[in-house]
Amino acid sequence: MDFTKYIALTLTLGLFSACNLSPEKKQAENTNESVLDSLGTTEPNKEAREDSMKMAEALTLQAKFTNIIEADYETTPVLSELGEDAADDPAIWINKTNPGKSIIIGTNKKAGLNVYNIYGKELQFAPVGNINNVDISYDFVFNKRTIDLVAASNRSTQTVDVWEIDGENQKMIEKQLIKIPSGVDDVYGLCMYHNKNTNQHYVFVNGKNGKVEQWLLQNESDTLTAMLARSFWVNSQPEGMVVDPITDKLYVGVEEDAIYQFNALPNDTLSVKLEQSSATNKDISYDIEGLTIYRQSDKEGYLIASSQGSFSYAIFDINEPYNYITSFVVKNGKYDGVEETDGIDICSTPMGYEFPAGILVLQDGFNKDGETIVNQNFKIISAKKILDFLK
Ligand code: CA
Ligand code: CA
Ligand code: CA
Numbered sequence: 001m002d003f004t005k006y007i008a009l010t011l012t013l014g015l016f017s018a019c020n021l022s023p024e025k026k027q028a029e030n031t032n033e034s035v036l037d038s039l040g041t042t043e044p045n046k047e048a049r050e051d052s053m054k055m056a057e058a059l060t061l062q063a064k065f066t067n068i069i070e071a072d073y074e075t076t077p078v079l080s081e082l083g084e085d086a087a088d089d090p091a092i093w094i095n096k097t098n099p100g101k102s103i104i105i106g107t108n109k110k111a112g113l114n115v116y117n118i119y120g121k122e123l124q125f126a127p128v129g130n131i132n133n134v135d136i137s138y139d140f141v142f143n144k145r146t147i148d149l150v151a152a153s154n155r156s157t158q159t160v161d162v163w164e165i166d167g168e169n170q171k172m173i174e175k176q177l178i179k180i181p182s183g184v185d186d187v188y189g190l191c192m193y194h195n196k197n198t199n200q201h202y203v204f205v206n207g208k209n210g211k212v213e214q215w216l217l218q219n220e221s222d223t224l225t226a227m228l229a230r231s232f233w234v235n236s237q238p239e240g241m242v243v244d245p246i247t248d249k250l251y252v253g254v255e256e257d258a259i260y261q262f263n264a265l266p267n268d269t270l271s272v273k274l275e276q277s278s279a280t281n282k283d284i285s286y287d288i289e290g291l292t293i294y295r296q297s298d299k300e301g302y303l304i305a306s307s308q309g310s311f312s313y314a315i316f317d318i319n320e321p322y323n324y325i326t327s328f329v330v331k332n333g334k335y336d337g338v339e340e341t342d343g344i345d346i347c348s349t350p351m352g353y354e355f356p357a358g359i360l361v362l363q364d365g366f367n368k369d370g371e372t373i374v375n376q377n378f379k380i381i382s383a384k385k386i387l388d389f390l391k
């Protein structure tokens with residue numbers, strides 16, 4: 001049996017106790033029983049799943065949450081070896097003239113980027129490298145046209161790649177506008193930032209060693225150029241990042257610590273730790289992964305974080321002191337529930353009667369078709385379901 005199938009079997013055994021493989025069958029399918037013992041169901045299999053963790057423990061923790069919702073749609077599974085950790089981070093591009101024609105761009109860290117419609121149908125696959133995180137910025141003036149940009153961390157080339165969105169055709173233009181060589185150690189988390197006062201567009205990228213770079217994007221003599229505006233460090237491995245354009249604040253999730261807030265403008269590196277986002281909050285279980293912001297108005301809003309160790313999502317007030325409000329989980333319904341989420345994104349733009357308050361998109365670490373593990377995908381959920389927990 002090849003290694004991938006072996007891993008898929010291990011995952012199946014670990015996650016789903018209902019799996020009815022007899023011990024004899026297990027023995028027959030696994031010639032190297034000692035390897036199975038060494039991986040077991042409680043030991044993280046770091047080679048197979050970079051973000052792997054203790055399944056049984058996570059499911060037990062997940063079961064404690066009482067805010068339960070179901071996915072409304074799921075995307076086409078990503079292209080990868082069977083069940084491997086491949087999908088990572090989604091970004092929603094809002095079609096401002098026709099919100100129902102908005103798109104979701106999802107990363108496949110083994111292959112590239114996928115574009116889906118808001119009902120999960122795959123519209124495009126761009127095999128542009130091992131893409132980890134992705135984000136979008138609107139209204140960039142490029143060669144006298146106003147365009148929307150998509151940027152992503154490309155681990156094949158250790159670059160930040162930037163493309164143009166072709167919203168009318170619900171796709172991205174596959175040729176990069178620029179590939180920015182990053183100095184972080186293994187490009188990882190990424191987000192974009194449009195400062196409305198200066199009309200400047202930036203990309204933040206972080207590396208596993210804790211370095212964060214901020215790149216200023218500019219249009220110079222018909223090309224897109226990038227200038228390093230600053231770099232700074234957090235104390236251990238970060239990934240999820242998001243900027244709140246209303247307040248010009250950057251939020252960085254340090255996976256085994258807490259969320260930190262920085263000024264998104266490059267002139268100061270003072271940080272504020274969101275105290276209630278650390279494991280002193282019993283609803284947080286490391287890793288802290290994807291971050292996203294839901295804004296109802298310039299005054300009100302929420303910061304949402306994936307608590308990967310409990311297969312749940314924590315909601316904080318977007319205003320200082322960033323009070324923790326509640327958490328929610330996504331369980332089986334029309335589609336399978338959502339587990340071990342990396343990237344997340346949300347928007348508040350109404351997108352038709354099914355999505356009157358926007359959509360939430362979550363990466364699903366264990367996509368199932370019935371009881372069978374299939375390739376990973378993203379789940380799409382009406383954002384109104386989240387608002388219902390906040391009343
Ligand atoms: Ca993962
Ligand atoms: Ca993001
Ligand atoms: Ca991570």
Ligand code: CA
Nearest residue numbers: 337338366367
């Ligand atoms: Ca799932």
Ligand code: CA
Nearest residue numbers: 336367368369
């Ligand atoms: Ca499914």
